[in-house]
Amino acid sequence: MDSSPNTKHIAFLGDYIPRRCGIATFTADICEAVATAFPQTQCIVGSVNDRPEGYEYPERVRFEIDERELDSYRRAAEFLNINNVEVLSVQHEFGIYGGPAGSHLLTLLREVRRPIVTTLHTVLSEPNPDQRMVMEQLNQLSNRFIVMAERGQRMLESVYGVDPGKIDLIPHGVIDMPFIDSNFFKDIFGVEGKTVLLTFGLLSPNKGIEYVIEALPAILKRHPNVVYLVLGATHPHLLAHEGEAYRERLEQLAKKRGVANQVIFHNRFVTVEELKEFIGAADIYITPYLNVAQVTSGTLAYTFGAGKAIISTPYWHAQELLAGDRGVLVPFRDAPGIAEGVNHFLSNPTLMTAMRKRAWKAGREMIWPVVAERYMESFERARASLSRPSVEMAAVRTIENANYPMPPLKLDHLYTMSDHTGIFQHAIYNVPNYHEGYCTDDNARAFIFTVLLQEAGERDSRLDRLASSYLAFLWYAFDANTCRFRNFMSHHREWIERAGSEDSHARALWAVGTALGRSRDHGHRSLCALLFQRGLSPVARFSSPRAWAFAILAIHEYLRAFSGDRVVSQMRDVLAGQLLGLYRANAGAGWQWFEQTVTYDNAKLSHALILSGYWTSNGEMLDIGLTSLRWLLEAQTADSGHFTPIGCHGFWIRGGERARFDQQPLEAHAMLSACLEAFAVTRDTNWRDAAQQCFEWFLGRNDLGEPLYDPTTGGCRDALLQDHLNQNQGAESSLAFYLSHAELTLVKSRAIETPQTCAA
Incomplete structure (x- = not known):
């Protein structure tokens, strides 16, 4: 068993100590065993009360259910839904929940939007009608069952028709005691x-x-x-x-x-x-x-x-x-x-x-540490099994709803996430998280977005103010002594590092290059020129392939306005040559990629070579850009035709299996932008369709069939996990949606006569 499972937030449901019953003891024992075996995992408990005054529970108990009150079960489900619980472990005994044969429990399970693993402490060979009904509903609502004896497993299959593949046989846990003389x-x-x-x-x-x-x-x-x-x-x-x-x-x-x-x-x-x-x-x-x-x-x-x-x-x-x-x-x-x-x-x-x-x-x-590992394996299987049927569901929805209409651009969340300093990095749900402060990466993306909106003809004084704030942040982030951009700033406007990463520096260049190539604001362009000129030279010493790619995109944006700048063109040629050499060193049969691992913001590497190959008339470079992008697109397209980006939990190491989750909005946008560039260069409408496919990932054409875009706020949720969405709407994810929307809108609103550098 991997000591670092993906499941980090688990809720246990049942009776709990100090209530005096076997289920209460078991719930406490298994909860503590899992929490001890996996200390990085947060374990909470929902306890069922059989008396109005309840009990003096330990801190582990986060919510209580009145056994006889049906609404109490609904409130518990809502508590679980809003608290980022990733799996619910239910201890089931007919007599501990309210309603006929404990049927009140079913209300909670129907409303909770999380995978459910039900441990059966009783399996009846001759259930009465109410008990059979409850068991049939449990079978529909539970992703997995745990039983403690082989007979229980056999009866689940023969009496209740449960699929053997969803049953885990895990013994009752025991205290680890030495073999000693009484x-x-x-x-x-x-x-x-x-x-x-x-x-x-x-x-x-x-x-x-x-x-x-x-x-x-x-x-x-x-x-x-x-x-x-x-x-x-x-x-x-x-x-x-x-x-x-x-x-x-x-x-x-x-x-x-x-x-x-x-x-x-x-x-x-x-x-x-x-x-x-x-x-x-x-x-x-x-x-x-x-x-x-x-x-x-x-x-x-x-x-x-x-x-x-x-x-x-x-x-x-x-x-x-x-x-x-x-x-x-x-x-x-x-x-x-x-x-x-x-x-x-x-x-x-x-x-x-x-x-x-x-x-x-x-x-x-049977000792508790061993049983805890077995339970965690069951939890992981429950989450994985939930995502597999969802892929099939998404395929069905794709057929039934082939058209995912583009929603109107709603910027409420952008205004919420921004203040006079810049845009906040993270959000708790749709509320800015001050604790995480600001970063250059996101302010660069936000500045690019305002430039694209202005290019599309948007005229809004609020956007002008935001653009100035984002650019002011980039100016403040630049250290004139080192010619490097800092990245992370606290809410108190204190830099918490002397220099940012190579990637963040290159993203900042990309933002100011975009303004130089597209903005009509003279003041903005003048300031961006200073930042571009001073910030470009350090890139020659960078080792990050993604920083090379971001810098290449920045250079091409700059060359829109200053195509005769030989020094900048030479830097483009050097960086593109380095990417080309990287591809030659790593690509091979079945692996048409620049590195031995496919990680994050992947399509930017292909995007940079497509641009450089086209504008320098380098056929090999253009061909490798398109070939690597096509290979990446095929790897990230599900059998049913929807986009399924490589997950950040493990990425994709050559020779291994690609991580399916967690899927990041950043990847959908990077792929969309690169595909639009490929369409601009080749006029092959398949690339435009692929970009649309990537955009529809935001709208629900994905592995879960759930939209990451939130039409009530205009923001975008942070990730698609294997069984639910990360409900936080941080800057990176929301800007990935905004930029995707803006780029796709620009392409749809005008015929492209010549290749256009697609920003983001």
């Missing part, structure tokens, strides 16, 4: 020198404890040093209806059978550390449960994993776990059988030790 713990409970039998768990009549008490006289007759510890508080629901009547009946039975001194009741709900001591002190663990249809038992799993000798009635989980001589099964409601099993163990210590060792060794695959 005498080490016995003095804690005052039973040193005794042979200890143990049963633990919430007390209720279905536990069958009375049959162990009935068996004690026959056990004591042969082994008089035996004591029987009964650990656990009475089940809260039973306590509410009849108090301690069941425990009192057990105490009276012990007196009646003359074994009251050998039966020790511990009427409390213990911590994990205390439970380890009780289990450690036990020589034999007994589960005399009365119901065969019990597919999971946490108490059985815990003692099995601790390597205890176990005697159990043959309910389903016990049959499976104790197979292979890892324990002894006795008939239901059979006190003589229990006595015979205990006496057989105590008379054959070698046999008992061998069974203990087999159980303990098998239990190493």
Whole structure:
């Protein structure tokens, strides 16, 4: 298992401690196990309350659900949707949720827009109509099921028709305890020198404890040093209806059978550390449960994993776990059988030790860290499975909605994200994130966008002010002493680095070059000329291929106005030659690319060579630009015909599989811009259609069939993940949409007589 999974935000749903029930304990255990095994992952809990006042929950519990209130489930779903949860882990038991057979849960699951992994703590072979309905709905709404026993898996398939491919068999987690002598713990409970039998768990009549008490006289007759510890508080629901009547009946039975001194009741709900001591002190663990249809038992799993000798009635989980001589099964409601099993163990210590060792060794695959890894694997599969059907869905939508109309340009979010200093880098949803401040990269993109709008004839005083702010930021970012642009600035207008990256420097050049080639604002052009002249020379020392490409785009924009500048033309030739050499060194059969890894802003490399090859009449350079772009387009086109950019989680290393997610708006824009340049050069309408295909990615023609463009704000969401959208609308993603819109609009609004450098 990769120690760095893609899943970073997980919500667990179920009962939770300090509520006293097995599901509450399990939810807490699996949540903490996952959080411990994957510390970079944020784990939160939604807990179901069975009483109006709720419980004093630990901080892990972020929201509460009133078991009986349907609206509470809807509010919980909305909480999950707005809190960037990536997967929901549901603990399912019919009795812990409201409605017939716990059907209130379905309301939450229908409204939550996240992959769902449901752990089934009960699987019924003969469900009533309400239970069957709930299970059928769970099958439709859950991306995966987790069961803890093979019988549960078989019943899901045979009784409920669940696809075997969506079922994960993961054992109940157990405490990691060493294989040690029980005498080490016995003095804690005052039973040193005794042979200890143990049963633990919430007390209720279905536990069958009375049959162990009935068996004690026959056990004591042969082994008089035996004591029987009964650990656990009475089940809260039973306590509410009849108090301690069941425990009192057990105490009276012990007196009646003359074994009251050998039966020790511990009427409390213990911590994990205390439970380890009780289990450690036990020589034999007994589960005399009365119901065969019990597919999971946490108490059985815990003692099995601790390597205890176990005697159990043959309910389903016990049959499976104790197979292979890892324990002894006795008939239901059979006190003589229990006595015979205990006496057989105590008379054959070698046999008992061998069974203990087999159980303990098998239990190493059940300890919580191992189970946590298995759960994370299931979560990752759930997210992956959600994206695969969505690809098919997107294909269907593509056929049904072949036309994705271009929305009108709405700049509300651009104004929201900008102030008199510049444009903020990031947003929390659609609200500027002051903590992340500003960067040169985004102000350069924003300045290019205002230039394109002015070229298209937009006349708006607000845009003029924004353009001046963005250019002023670039001027302030330029360090005259080093001739380098700084990149990151705090909200307090303090630079947090002495020099920015090569890429950010070249993007700034690209912005001022665009103004020199296209702007009609004399003041802007004059300032841009200063920045261009002073900032170009450092590029000769750069090693970043993308910085070379951005600088080439900047130069071609500049040469629109100053085509006779030999020094700048020579710099273009040097940088384009370096890109050409890079391609020659790395390209080969099946890999027509400039590097051994395809990473980010990829199409800019092809774009730069297309421009340089065309304007310098270098046929080889133009051909490589078009060939590499065509190869990249084919690699980023799904079988159904929609654009699917290479994801940033792993990118694409030569010889490996390309990362499908997270898909970035930056890639859609880079590809669109390059395709428009290819169309301008070749007049091949396939390139124009490819650009349209890239633009439609923003509108919902993508792997999830979900639009990244937000028509209510005019902004664009930050990424398309494998199962949902990143709902933040940062500057880079929104500007990628704005620039794509502007470039495509320019092409559609006029016939292109000669190649035009497509900005962005």
